[in-house]
Structure formats: C-alpha cells, structure tokens
Amino acid sequence: MREGEVEDLFAEDPEPDDPDAPPYWFAGQHLPSDARAMGLSHHVPEGAIIDFAGRLDAGNRRHRIVAWGLLVLFGLPVVLAVLRVLYAF
Structure with a gap:
C-alpha cells in the first residue's frame, strides 16, 4: 500500500453538503467508516x-417491515442451532 491509501482507509465519512461527494443514491454510500476500514x-x-x-x-x-424480515432471516438459523444443541442434551 502507498502512504496515501492508508489515510484514505481511515478517512471520515464525507460531509453531506460536499459538492465533490458522490450522490447519496450510489451504492456503497451508507457503509460506516469502520466497515470501510475493514475492507468491506x-x-x-x-x-x-x-x-x-x-x-x-x-x-x-415498509422499511421497518424489511428490517424485521432481515432480523428473522438472519436470527432464525441461530435460534434453530441453539435449539438443536439444547435438544442433544
């Protein structure tokens, strides 16, 4: 990595009024800076x-419904795995 790239990894999120910032509807604009620092x-x-x-x-x-759906989608396998472990005892 070059020197400038390291600083770019830990740069803060751009200001919303920055005219040089890409539009908010572009993909990847809602990633937290920590996720970007991890390379996501x-x-x-x-x-x-x-x-x-x-x-x-x-x-x-509608967004709340989608959020609950995502919670069930990602949480249900964990709950089922825990139940399977408890059933084994």
Whole structure:
C-alpha cells in the first residue's frame, strides 16, 4: 500500500453538503467508516448487506417491515442451532 491509501482507509465519512461527494443514491454510500476500514465495500456480500441495511429509514413502515424480515432471516438459523444443541442434551 502507498502512504496515501492508508489515510484514505481511515478517512471520515464525507460531509453531506460536499459538492465533490458522490450522490447519496450510489451504492456503497451508507457503509460506516469502520466497515470501510475493514475492507468491506458494496461489492462483497457482507458489505452489500450492511449498505442495504444502512439505507433503511426507521420512519418508513415498509422499511421497518424489511428490517424485521432481515432480523428473522438472519436470527432464525441461530435460534434453530441453539435449539438443536439444547435438544442433544
């Protein structure tokens, strides 16, 4: 890595009024700076999920339904695995 790239990894999120910043509807604009520092982007599955979840608005009813659906989708396998372990005892 070159010297400038290291600083870019830990750069803060751009200001919303910055005229040089890409539009907010472009993919990858809702990733937290910590996720970017770990190397996640909207091109990898984990980064795409974080970017998608970051776009959800709690004030919109449909977005809350989608958030609950994601919670069930990712939480149900964990609950079933724990039940399987408890059933084995």
